Amino acid sequence: MPLSDIITGMTLIIAVDIGGTQIRAAAYRRGSTTPETVQRTPTRGEGTAFERLCGLIQSIWPEHGTVEKIVVALPGPLDPETGVIFSAPNIKGWENFAIAPELSARFGVPVKIGNDANLAALGEWRFGAGKGHHNLLYITVSTGIGGGIISDDRLLLGERGLAAEIGHISVMPDGPLCGCGQRGHLEALASGPAIARFVESELGAGAVSTLQGRSPLTARDVSEAAAQGDALAIRALQTAGTYIGMALANFLHLFNPSVVIFGGGVSFSGDYLLEPVKTTLHQQVMNASYLQDLVITRAALGDDAGLLGALALGLLPDN
Amino acid sequence: MPLSDIITGMTLIIAVDIGGTQIRAAAYRRGSTTPETVQRTPTRGEGTAFERLCGLIQSIWPEHGTVEKIVVALPGPLDPETGVIFSAPNIKGWENFAIAPELSARFGVPVKIGNDANLAALGEWRFGAGKGHHNLLYITVSTGIGGGIISDDRLLLGERGLAAEIGHISVMPDGPLCGCGQRGHLEALASGPAIARFVESELGAGAVSTLQGRSPLTARDVSEAAAQGDALAIRALQTAGTYIGMALANFLHLFNPSVVIFGGGVSFSGDYLLEPVKTTLHQQVMNASYLQDLVITRAALGDDAGLLGALALGLLPDN
Numbered sequence: 001m002p003l004s005d006i007i008t009g010m011t012l013i014i015a016v017d018i019g020g021t022q023i024r025a026a027a028y029r030r031g032s033t034t035p036e037t038v039q040r041t042p043t044r045g046e047g048t049a050f051e052r053l054c055g056l057i058q059s060i061w062p063e064h065g066t067v068e069k070i071v072v073a074l075p076g077p078l079d080p081e082t083g084v085i086f087s088a089p090n091i092k093g094w095e096n097f098a099i100a101p102e103l104s105a106r107f108g109v110p111v112k113i114g115n116d117a118n119l120a121a122l123g124e125w126r127f128g129a130g131k132g133h134h135n136l137l138y139i140t141v142s143t144g145i146g147g148g149i150i151s152d153d154r155l156l157l158g159e160r161g162l163a164a165e166i167g168h169i170s171v172m173p174d175g176p177l178c179g180c181g182q183r184g185h186l187e188a189l190a191s192g193p194a195i196a197r198f199v200e201s202e203l204g205a206g207a208v209s210t211l212q213g214r215s216p217l218t219a220r221d222v223s224e225a226a227a228q229g230d231a232l233a234i235r236a237l238q239t240a241g242t243y244i245g246m247a248l249a250n251f252l253h254l255f256n257p258s259v260v261i262f263g264g265g266v267s268f269s270g271d272y273l274l275e276p277v278k279t280t281l282h283q284q285v286m287n288a289s290y291l292q293d294l295v296i297t298r299a300a301l302g303d304d305a306g307l308l309g310a311l312a313l314g315l316l317p318d319n
Numbered sequence: 320m321p322l323s324d325i326i327t328g329m330t331l332i333i334a335v336d337i338g339g340t341q342i343r344a345a346a347y348r349r350g351s352t353t354p355e356t357v358q359r360t361p362t363r364g365e366g367t368a369f370e371r372l373c374g375l376i377q378s379i380w381p382e383h384g385t386v387e388k389i390v391v392a393l394p395g396p397l398d399p400e401t402g403v404i405f406s407a408p409n410i411k412g413w414e415n416f417a418i419a420p421e422l423s424a425r426f427g428v429p430v431k432i433g434n435d436a437n438l439a440a441l442g443e444w445r446f447g448a449g450k451g452h453h454n455l456l457y458i459t460v461s462t463g464i465g466g467g468i469i470s471d472d473r474l475l476l477g478e479r480g481l482a483a484e485i486g487h488i489s490v491m492p493d494g495p496l497c498g499c500g501q502r503g504h505l506e507a508l509a510s511g512p513a514i515a516r517f518v519e520s521e522l523g524a525g526a527v528s529t530l531q532g533r534s535p536l537t538a539r540d541v542s543e544a545a546a547q548g549d550a551l552a553i554r555a556l557q558t559a560g561t562y563i564g565m566a567l568a569n570f571l572h573l574f575n576p577s578v579v580i581f582g583g584g585v586s587f588s589g590d591y592l593l594e595p596v597k598t599t600l601h602q603q604v605m606n607a608s609y610l611q612d613l614v615i616t617r618a619a620l621g622d623d624a625g626l627l628g629a630l631a632l633g634l635l636p637d638n
Contacts, residue, residue, distance in 0.1 A: 077606070077608070086608065134478065135477050135478040135482075149573075151470065151473075151475055151476075151477065151482070152473065152475075152476065154470075154471065154473070156470055156471075156475075156574070157470075157471065157575070158454050158470065158574055158575020158576065159453065159454040159575050159576060159577040160575060160608060160611075161575070162572075162575040162606070162608060162609060163454075163470070163572075163573060163574050163575040164573060165572040165573065165605070166572075166573065168569075168572045168605050169569045169572065169573065170490075170565065170568070170569055170603070171489075171492070172492060173490070173491060173565065178605075180605040180606070181605065182568075182603060182605050185605075246489060246492065249489070249501075250487075250488045250489055250569075253481075253482075253484040253485075253487045253488065254468075254482060254483060254484065254485065254488065254573060255475070255477055255482050256476070256477020256478050256479060256480070256481040256482040257477065257478060258478040284489070284501060286484070286487050286497075286499040286500065286501050286504075287396070287481070287499070289396070289405065289479060289481060290481060292479075
């Protein structure tokens with residue numbers, strides 16, 4: 001332990017990542033991205049999710065030293081100003097739940113919260129594939145499509161923290177129904193479930209594929225079949241990539257980023273997805289200036305994106 | 320003249336608004352939105368546009384007092400960092416023209432430049448219909464469709480100042496050709512010329528209207544006919560409004576503003592345009608939270624938007 005820590009007491013930031021299946025918590029010393037301690041617990045189990053969360057935080061609370069703040073990455077729309085989460089898929093009772101004030105009252109330290117996709121963007125900007133960039137677009141393609149925008153070194157939040165819902169841009173008017181209830185959104189056309197649905201629909205229409213008879217079919221199955229050369233699987237990924245490219249052309253016109261970072265499981269399914277993204281982007285961008293020096297890359301932080309994103313938020317100056 | 324000005328010399332900001340037909344320049348004292356002097360000159364005429372611009376600035380240069388900076392609103396894509404304008408419609412020789420450095424060398428004061436739609440957004444935020452808001456979306460509908468975004472009290476510029484090209488969001492894949500060369504952009508569907516084209520096309524298909532035989536037909540003619548109850552004209556404005564509403568739903572999901580401000584001549588053509596904007600927005604927004612307390616209004620600064628926007632930029636702290 002450095003002498004300064006012994007004298008002043010070590011100062012830690014506790015980062016928490018709440019997912020649909022598990023909650024992880026880690027304590028970081030300022031200046032380090034290697035946690036002092038990490039613990040995890042299933043999101044669902046005995047007691048309320050909030051009590052499980054509190055227990056987990058308690059379990060990593062340092063015996064010596066001080067906790068400066070707690071930062072929580074949450075899987076749902078929320079207001080970072082008031083610390084209220086509006087809803088969390090799969091977590092009962094977290095409708096309009098004032099999670100930050102509740103945690104702060106329990107632990108006696110400041111608590112910040114952020115949308116997990118927004119925080120992953122912030123994490124990639126501070127520690128990952130976006131380091132050194134000032135204008136970043138992060139897009140995560142998995143069960144849903146989410147993301148985050150860094151503009152001029154600041155996270156774009158909007159009035160109520162509801163900005164950067166980049167999965168909910170319309171790509172095909174009157175297109176397929178989206179989970180949000182609207183039609184033709186990017187998420188309804190290019191998320192993992194949308195890719196699986198495309199394959200199922202083509203199979204139903206008589207297409208030939210090694211995926212025939214697989215049920216339930218997932219985007220991972222499609223990726224693996226594509227890697228084996230299955231023509232339908234390749235076409236499904238290319239179709240999704242084309243839709244993502246169409247949306248991305250719009251995002252370039254709106255945000256003019258210098259780096260676009262792809263996260264989420266589906267993004268790692270080989271080049272069958274990303275090649276048509278790039279091709280479509282080049283075709284549909286209005287002006288080559290948007291592509292000049294533009295970096296398109298994959299996320300670097302992997303499973304730690306949530307924790308490191310929360311840490312990145314914790315390291316920002318309060319304002 | 321206040322005593323402080325006599326002692327210290329009055330400090331002025333010179334704001335310039337360069338349009339396709341005229342250049343206006345005004346000198347403002349800090350703290351005032353009433354110019355000390357204003358002059359204008361046609362954009363085209365004897366000599367180069369740059370020489371005409373310099374002559375105009377010279378003509379309002381104060382005999383006494385100090386010019387703190389010059390700020391120029393320009394009608395084209397530009398890089399606010401380097402002070403280079405990439406192109407200006409109707410102005411010969413302004414391709415990749417380092418206008419800010421050139422002006423600065425000529426007059427010996429700092430020079431800032433901004434895209435006129437971006438600066439109009441900034442002007443409305445500082446002095447106009449967006450006063451007091453922190454997250455603003457400004458959309459101007461006239462010959463083209465442009466705009467500006469204020470996020471958390473800062474103008475969204477992107478890496479090269481090319482952000483907020485809100486007229487170039489795709490609304491209808493494979494739709495009509497846009498001036499930028501792409502298809503189906505909002506500008507190609509809802510700008511003044513697009514509204515006129517819609518009427519012409521319907522007339523060609525046999526629609527009955529008081530606009531029959533009017534050539535060239537403008538969006539103003541359509542507005543006037545709508546005000547007289549012409550069914551085709553009303554339908555043309557409603558169609559444009561629907562497209563704008565579709566785009567606006569996307570913008571809410573991406574920027575989550577607390578105020579949306581409509582500028583540009585077409586926006587002032589009565590409620591036939593704005594009512595379908597609101598209806599479509601309500602239908603297509605994914606979550607009512609985006610509409611809670613959202614203000615939708617018309618621009619307040621009128622013809623002075625460019626000058627006051629340039630002044631607003633001049634008043635921002637340098638960073």
